[in-house]
Amino acid sequence: MGRGDLTDLEWARLEPHLPKNTGRGGRWKSHRVIIDGIFFRQRTGIPWRDL
Known part of the structure; x- marks a missing residue:
């Protein structure tokens, strides 16, 4: 589990x-x-295409 x-x-x-x-x-x-990926995107601000 990641931070x-x-x-x-x-x-x-x-x-x-x-x-x-x-x-x-x-x-x-x-x-x-999927949910952890969404939270990661929200934390880091990366574009969706990079997720």
Whole structure:
């Protein structure tokens, strides 16, 4: 886990509110990676294309 990423406790509180990856259209194996990437972008200010 990198600096600024969600802790296990924070993730446990957030995960029930996210959509489930079931059936067609589930394109991410882990929502946690996506959310940590969004937080990284917000912290650093890098352009989306560089993420």
